[in-house]
Amino acid sequence: MSDEKPVTQPVTYLVTPVTRLGLSLDVWAVLTSLLLALLVRVGVLKHIPW
Amino acid sequence: MATIALSSQEAQNPLANVVRYLPGVLLLAAIGFAGKLLEQSINGYAKAHHLIIPNIEYVLWAIAIGLLIANTLTIPKIFLPGIGTYEFWLKAGIVLLGARFVVGDVLKLGGISIGLVVLEISGSLLLMTALGRLFKLRPKLTTLLAIGSAVCGVSAIIAAKGAIDADDEDSSFAIAAILALGAIALVTFPLIGHALHLSDNAYGLWSGLAVDNTAESIAAGALFSDAAGKVAVLAKTARNATIGFVVLGYAIYWAGRGQAEKVKNKGAFLWNKFPKFVLGFLVISLLVSVHAFNKEQVGSLANLSRWAFLLTFAGVGLRTNIREMLKQGVRPFIVGALGEVLIAGLTLGLVVGANALWKL
Numbered sequence: 151m152s153d154e155k156p157v158t159q160p161v162t163y164l165v166t167p168v169t170r171l172g173l174s175l176d177v178w179a180v181l182t183s184l185l186l187a188l189l190v191r192v193g194v195l196k197h198i199p200w
Numbered sequence: 201m202a203t204i205a206l207s208s209q210e211a212q213n214p215l216a217n218v219v220r221y222l223p224g225v226l227l228l229a230a231i232g233f234a235g236k237l238l239e240q241s242i243n244g245y246a247k248a249h250h251l252i253i254p255n256i257e258y259v260l261w262a263i264a265i266g267l268l269i270a271n272t273l274t275i276p277k278i279f280l281p282g283i284g285t286y287e288f289w290l291k292a293g294i295v296l297l298g299a300r301f302v303v304g305d306v307l308k309l310g311g312i313s314i315g316l317v318v319l320e321i322s323g324s325l326l327l328m329t330a331l332g333r334l335f336k337l338r339p340k341l342t343t344l345l346a347i348g349s350a351v352c353g354v355s356a357i358i359a360a361k362g363a364i365d366a367d368d369e370d371s372s373f374a375i376a377a378i379l380a381l382g383a384i385a386l387v388t389f390p391l392i393g394h395a396l397h398l399s400d401n402a403y404g405l406w407s408g409l410a411v412d413n414t415a416e417s418i419a420a421g422a423l424f425s426d427a428a429g430k431v432a433v434l435a436k437t438a439r440n441a442t443i444g445f446v447v448l449g450y451a452i453y454w455a456g457r458g459q460a461e462k463v464k465n466k467g468a469f470l471w472n473k474f475p476k477f478v479l480g481f482l483v484i485s486l487l488v489s490v491h492a493f494n495k496e497q498v499g500s501l502a503n504l505s506r507w508a509f510l511l512t513f514a515g516v517g518l519r520t521n522i523r524e525m526l527k528q529g530v531r532p533f534i535v536g537a538l539g540e541v542l543i544a545g546l547t548l549g550l551v552v553g554a555n556a557l558w559k560l
Contacts, residue, residue, distance in 0.1 A: 179292040
């Protein structure tokens with residue numbers, strides 16, 4: 151395995167999920183999206199452009 | 201690999217978190233928005249001057265600008281935590297994209313996707329394992345490459361690393377190979393798709409089945425067309441949903457050989473590894489199907505999803521450091537590349553077959 155060198159440099163950035171409430175990144179993403187959907191449904195967020 | 205962890209003090213203070221993530225998130229937004237402006241400006245110029253120029257989507261511009269910055273400049277540390285949030289935007293974007301699918305679409309395309317995913321995963325695991333043995337890679341590195349290429353790239357490798365007690369070096373090799381191959385797929389897949397005149401649905405399905413990392417898979421789909429990007433998300437989400445089962449299988453295999461801890465509660469293990477954003481996607485899709493949102497609100501949700509993906513694509517470019525990938529060694533990359541070419545061929549055959557059967 152002479153062509154495989156030990157890793158000394160970062161290859162990607164990973165954020166450890168916020169764990170204060172014991173929730174994973176996935177769950178935060180779902181909750182945030184559902185909150186946004188609720189805000190759209192009740193009319194707080196309107197006409198989101200693209 | 202750099203893991204940017206929150207100190208307990210920062211975790212306690214929401215304002216500190218905002219300050220910590222804000223610069224990088226703003227950088228993602230600026231790059232993504234620059235990509236969108238470039239697309240619009242070039243198209244506007246071509247239209248005004250009656251020029252025929254191929255439309256280069258904002259996706260490619262955002263990735264290209266990110267790549268250029270990451271590979272020519274040293275990104276100040278202050279931006280790194282926010283850049284890492286691209287995973288969050290990716291998942292939020294997928295959940296909100298549920299607004300563009302009614303349940304009927306999910307059942308039809310999702311059903312076809314699940315059938316193809318089972319074939320793709322079986323074929324990929326067998327292929328990568330055979331190639332790993334042929335090239336005499338370390339067995340756990342082979343396992344990580346097999347899981348990464350069969351299921352969902354980096355997330356699957358990270359999930360499997362702990363479950364099979366693989367070392368950091370093996371997981372870094374596997375992640376580097378998967379990311380490098382994902383970057384190549386971004387360029388090659390749309391070209392092949394156009395050359396073969398694939399339909400949006402067929403190409404999106406292929407991209408979702410064959411490109412490993414979720415962000416690159418969706419970007420490769422969106423580079424072909426907006427509709428293809430949508431289908432790529434569905435196929436990739438179906439593939440991601442299997443992560444728990446594949447990792448559990450390998451965890452049991454390595455525990456049986458005395459080289460990993462035994463899985464005590466299989467149900468809890470599966471739930472722990474299951475990507476929860478799949479459920480969020482289904483919930484939004486269900487709400488849209490029962491008309492919980494009017495047409496304009498559905499449009500707003502779809503646009504929120506596009507903005508989330510805009511940040512994601514900028515992050516894909518920014519975290520792709522070509523120099524660092526080249527440092528990871530040649531052999532895992534060769535195994536990965538050979539495997540990916542074979543998997544791309546296999547999945548293309550599956551998609552063409554499905555297209556002939558069900559007129560995708």
